[in-house]
Amino acid sequence: MLTDADNRPARTVSGVCHGTLGELYQGPLDARDRPEIAIVSFPVDRHSWVYFTPDAGAPTGTENLGAKAAKAARLFLDHYGLEPPPGRWNTYSDLDVGVGMASSTADIVATLRCLFRVFSLPYDSRVVIGVLSAIERADSVFLQEYALYLSGRHRVVHRLGTGIAFHTAFVAEPGTVDTAGVTPQLLRQYRRCAAEYERCLTDLLKGFAGGDPAAVARASTVSATLSQEVLPKQTFDAVLARREEFGADGVFVAHTGSLVGLLFARRPAPAVKGEVSAFFHSLGHQCSFAQGGYA
Template sequence: MTLAPRPGRGTVRAVPASARMASGVCNGTLGELFQGPVAHRGKRAIGVISFPVDRYSWAYFTEGCGDAEPLPALQKASRGARLFLRRHGLRLPRGRWSRHTELNVGVGMASSTADIVATLRCLFQFFGMPYDQIEVIDILSRIERADSVFLDESALYLSDRHEVAERLGTSVGFHTCFVVEPGAVDTAGVTPLLLGHYTARGDAYRACLEGALAAFRAGDVVGVARAATTSAALSQEVLPKVTHDAVAANRRYFGADGVFVAHTGGVIGYLFADRLARKRMDELSAFFGELGYQCSFAWGGYGGA
């Protein structure tokens, strides 16, 4: 593939006819290891420590067939593409967008953010431009409250302010068993409810966050799992999961190091520092099956799988 050079601002340039396809990929999340109030630089914000998972969304642009100056079909991805093209004074030639995803929509797996980031990465590749994380954050800030899936490490991310408060490295990762409860959560719609809960339980959230950050800094996987369990229990007070009580009650029986949830979604599951034995996978599958759910297994976070 022949890639076009990056043009200067204010110019308009199409890619050469020899370019045929570009792609961008972005992982999603299994919710968060922490979500709650954060005091940062004298201001209050909503902080998340996202739990990235090895499930992905792809964006493809194929040149030479399809519509003139095409845009992705998904509304948020389309808006991200328009912002990118306008920022750089670019236009796309005739072509076709396509996508594939392994992420459930509306359940807390950061599917829309992953779609936007995959689209932007596709555009960076198509135009032969270096990936610019600051630009990605700026574009996301104009579209939605986002997770930190554009990073390649864990972080405390201020999702409402689109700011990385602290980078937490790549030493923490977990084997997981999880399910997705039915129904979608409107993140924007429940934000006032969450803010009230954060105020009422401020001390508990501060202690939870302090424990999570200390564990991340020390590379203490079990300590991170402990903090995630506390954060999940706090979330249960305001946006409850149907299966939470049963999952929490059986954590020790299954030898799990913690419980995690998508705080504004339907994902809930167990955290394991060590790889699961086959028999334990069978037992977990039966347990969640009795609760009426099909479970999945995945690697989440970073560190050695």
């Protein structure tokens, strides 16, 4: 293994990226003229980690990275005209795959952040966006704040700050969703319900501007309800019906995933957590609790 001058083992470097609990909003930016999918991702305090340890005797490949992360590494190296370094890659993630937690995007961003550190290069979000755009429609997890984001064009429309946070209880229903396959359905829905989406997005942006988590939660509930018309969740109606009883401020979903959950502006008491957990158990699911947002 490579060593520093004082013969200590070469230092492992890492890249870390948070995932999401779906979206607080997914809908059109403007439904009247060629709508596109706009999202406000809901960040969660769960992450993807990528580690690199220099080792002169190790191969220069990326065997331990997933397919998309390995492609991101190749694009990064090509962009900067660099050769892959000899060493060992390792990964870890506590993001579920295929449910709407942006696991693959987080893997890509964590890999790129690790590479910036490996080569002591300044972090450049433009490079990150360029790599993402060559691989997949993505969430805005490369940012450290909320944003209204055009996921297909990889464009930040509005930065929304870090002042909103929620406690959440959520479940992941079985199955996965092919985002590309349902895009035509989504765009038809956007045109059909243009006025509702416009009001929802306006209310959401006002909530962020005013630092009002209850207003953001109400708009999230509207967005989730609209999503039911295209990609329904089996448990959504039951969750929505019990929201007020549990003292939750709103409901969220992974619009093209399988997550359904409750938003609490204040930490729910242990007794409430017990009631919520029992409720989800009665629906056949084990719920999880996690902090969402940045504040």
